[in-house]
Amino acid sequence: MKKTFGLLFATAAMAVGSFNAQAQDNIPEDMKALMTKHTCIACHRVDQRLVGPAYKDVAKKNYTDAQIVELIYNPKPSNWPGYPPMAPMKQVPKEDALKLAKWINTLDGTAKKAPSKKKA
Numbered sequence: 001m002k003k004t005f006g007l008l009f010a011t012a013a014m015a016v017g018s019f020n021a022q023a024q025d026n027i028p029e030d031m032k033a034l035m036t037k038h039t040c041i042a043c044h045r046v047d048q049r050l051v052g053p054a055y056k057d058v059a060k061k062n063y064t065d066a067q068i069v070e071l072i073y074n075p076k077p078s079n080w081p082g083y084p085p086m087a088p089m090k091q092v093p094k095e096d097a098l099k100l101a102k103w104i105n106t107l108d109g110t111a112k113k114a115p116s117k118k119k120a
Protein backbone atom coordinates (compact mmCIF):
# COMPACT_ATOMS: atom_id res chain seq x y z
CA MET A 1 0.00 0.00 0.00
CA LYS A 2 2.68 2.44 1.06
CA LYS A 3 4.79 1.35 -1.88
CA THR A 4 1.99 1.89 -4.38
CA PHE A 5 1.35 5.36 -3.11
CA GLY A 6 5.01 6.25 -3.38
CA LEU A 7 5.12 5.06 -6.96
CA LEU A 8 2.01 6.99 -7.90
CA PHE A 9 3.40 10.08 -6.32
CA ALA A 10 6.69 9.76 -8.18
CA THR A 11 4.83 9.34 -11.49
CA ALA A 12 2.67 12.37 -10.84
CA ALA A 13 5.69 14.45 -9.90
CA MET A 14 7.40 13.45 -13.12
CA ALA A 15 4.35 14.35 -15.18
CA VAL A 16 4.12 17.76 -13.56
CA GLY A 17 7.82 18.28 -14.11
CA SER A 18 7.68 17.65 -17.84
CA PHE A 19 4.55 19.76 -18.21
CA ASN A 20 6.34 22.70 -16.64
CA ALA A 21 9.33 22.28 -18.89
CA GLN A 22 7.05 22.46 -21.91
CA ALA A 23 5.09 25.44 -20.68
CA GLN A 24 8.31 27.30 -20.14
CA ASP A 25 9.57 27.32 -23.67
CA ASN A 26 6.63 25.94 -25.72
CA ILE A 27 8.86 24.24 -28.26
CA PRO A 28 7.38 20.98 -29.62
CA GLU A 29 9.49 17.94 -28.78
CA ASP A 30 10.53 17.19 -32.37
CA MET A 31 11.67 20.79 -32.94
CA LYS A 32 13.41 20.86 -29.60
CA ALA A 33 15.34 17.77 -30.67
CA LEU A 34 16.47 19.48 -33.88
CA MET A 35 17.32 22.71 -32.09
CA THR A 36 19.36 20.79 -29.53
CA LYS A 37 21.13 18.69 -32.14
CA HIS A 38 22.11 21.75 -34.17
CA THR A 39 22.64 23.99 -31.11
CA CYS A 40 20.04 26.61 -32.13
CA ILE A 41 18.57 26.16 -28.65
CA ALA A 42 21.63 27.86 -27.16
CA CYS A 43 20.62 31.15 -28.76
CA HIS A 44 16.95 30.99 -29.73
CA ARG A 45 13.60 30.64 -28.00
CA VAL A 46 10.07 31.00 -29.36
CA ASP A 47 9.00 34.24 -27.73
CA GLN A 48 12.00 35.53 -25.91
CA ARG A 49 15.16 37.28 -27.05
CA LEU A 50 18.23 35.32 -26.06
CA VAL A 51 21.51 35.68 -27.95
CA GLY A 52 19.47 35.69 -31.14
CA PRO A 53 15.96 36.99 -31.86
CA ALA A 54 12.82 35.17 -30.72
CA TYR A 55 11.58 32.89 -33.50
CA LYS A 56 8.23 34.64 -33.17
CA ASP A 57 9.90 37.85 -34.31
CA VAL A 58 11.64 36.03 -37.14
CA ALA A 59 8.21 34.75 -38.23
CA LYS A 60 6.91 38.32 -38.36
CA LYS A 61 9.38 39.12 -41.11
CA ASN A 62 7.29 37.02 -43.49
CA TYR A 63 10.15 35.15 -45.06
CA THR A 64 9.37 32.15 -47.21
CA ASP A 65 10.54 28.81 -45.82
CA ALA A 66 13.28 28.80 -48.46
CA GLN A 67 14.48 32.24 -47.39
CA ILE A 68 14.79 31.09 -43.80
CA VAL A 69 16.78 28.03 -44.89
CA GLU A 70 19.07 30.37 -46.83
CA LEU A 71 19.46 32.62 -43.77
CA ILE A 72 20.41 29.64 -41.60
CA TYR A 73 23.22 28.90 -44.06
CA ASN A 74 24.11 32.55 -44.74
CA PRO A 75 22.88 34.81 -41.94
CA LYS A 76 22.52 38.51 -42.67
CA PRO A 77 23.35 40.26 -39.40
CA SER A 78 22.21 43.56 -40.94
CA ASN A 79 18.64 42.20 -40.64
CA TRP A 80 19.01 42.31 -36.86
CA PRO A 81 20.66 45.52 -35.69
CA GLY A 82 21.76 45.30 -32.08
CA TYR A 83 22.40 41.56 -32.18
CA PRO A 84 25.78 39.85 -32.57
CA PRO A 85 26.16 38.11 -35.93
CA MET A 86 24.97 34.51 -36.12
CA ALA A 87 27.57 32.08 -37.45
CA PRO A 88 26.62 30.35 -40.72
CA MET A 89 25.19 26.92 -39.84
CA LYS A 90 26.14 25.05 -43.00
CA GLN A 91 26.39 21.73 -41.20
CA VAL A 92 22.61 21.56 -40.75
CA PRO A 93 21.13 19.14 -43.31
CA LYS A 94 18.74 20.86 -45.69
CA GLU A 95 15.90 18.62 -44.56
CA ASP A 96 16.33 19.69 -40.93
CA ALA A 97 16.76 23.35 -41.86
CA LEU A 98 13.51 23.21 -43.83
CA LYS A 99 11.65 21.59 -40.93
CA LEU A 100 12.85 24.35 -38.62
CA ALA A 101 12.01 27.03 -41.20
CA LYS A 102 8.46 25.72 -41.65
CA TRP A 103 7.91 25.61 -37.93
CA ILE A 104 9.36 29.10 -37.37
CA ASN A 105 6.94 30.41 -39.98
CA THR A 106 3.98 29.08 -37.99
CA LEU A 107 4.93 31.18 -34.97
CA ASP A 108 3.70 34.65 -35.86
CA GLY A 109 0.26 33.86 -34.54
CA THR A 110 -1.66 34.61 -37.72
CA ALA A 111 -1.79 30.99 -38.92
CA LYS A 112 -1.65 31.99 -42.53
CA LYS A 113 -2.25 29.40 -45.16
CA ALA A 114 -1.48 31.54 -48.18
CA PRO A 115 1.56 30.04 -49.92
CA SER A 116 2.38 33.36 -51.57
CA LYS A 117 4.09 35.36 -48.89
CA LYS A 118 6.87 36.72 -50.99
CA LYS A 119 8.75 39.68 -49.65
CA ALA A 120 12.25 41.13 -49.59
Ligand code: HEC
Nearest residue numbers: 038039040043051052071075076077079080083084085086
Ligand atom coordinates in the same frame (compact mmCIF):
# COMPACT_ATOMS: atom_id res chain seq x y z
C1 HEC B 1 25.55 31.30 -31.16
C2 HEC B 1 24.17 31.76 -31.21
C3 HEC B 1 23.26 31.26 -32.31
C4 HEC B 1 23.05 29.98 -32.72
C5 HEC B 1 23.72 28.70 -32.22
C6 HEC B 1 22.01 30.04 -33.72
N1 HEC B 1 21.62 31.33 -33.92
FE1 HEC B 1 20.21 31.99 -35.21
N2 HEC B 1 20.66 33.90 -34.77
C7 HEC B 1 21.56 34.31 -33.81
C8 HEC B 1 21.69 35.77 -33.84
C9 HEC B 1 22.58 36.58 -32.92
C10 HEC B 1 20.83 36.21 -34.86
C11 HEC B 1 20.59 37.67 -35.31
C12 HEC B 1 21.78 38.20 -36.09
C13 HEC B 1 21.99 37.54 -37.39
O1 HEC B 1 21.00 37.21 -38.08
O2 HEC B 1 23.15 37.31 -37.76
C14 HEC B 1 20.19 35.01 -35.42
C15 HEC B 1 19.25 35.03 -36.43
C16 HEC B 1 18.55 33.91 -36.87
C17 HEC B 1 17.48 33.94 -37.84
C18 HEC B 1 16.92 35.19 -38.51
C19 HEC B 1 17.66 35.49 -39.80
C20 HEC B 1 17.26 36.81 -40.41
O3 HEC B 1 18.10 37.39 -41.12
O4 HEC B 1 16.14 37.27 -40.20
C21 HEC B 1 17.07 32.65 -38.01
C22 HEC B 1 15.96 32.16 -38.93
C23 HEC B 1 17.89 31.83 -37.18
N3 HEC B 1 18.79 32.62 -36.50
C24 HEC B 1 17.78 30.47 -37.08
C25 HEC B 1 18.69 29.66 -36.42
C26 HEC B 1 18.67 28.21 -36.48
C27 HEC B 1 17.64 27.38 -37.21
C28 HEC B 1 19.73 27.79 -35.74
C29 HEC B 1 20.19 26.35 -35.54
C30 HEC B 1 20.44 25.59 -36.75
C31 HEC B 1 20.39 28.96 -35.20
N4 HEC B 1 19.73 30.08 -35.65
C32 HEC B 1 21.50 28.93 -34.38
C33 HEC B 1 22.27 33.49 -32.96
C34 HEC B 1 22.37 32.12 -33.08
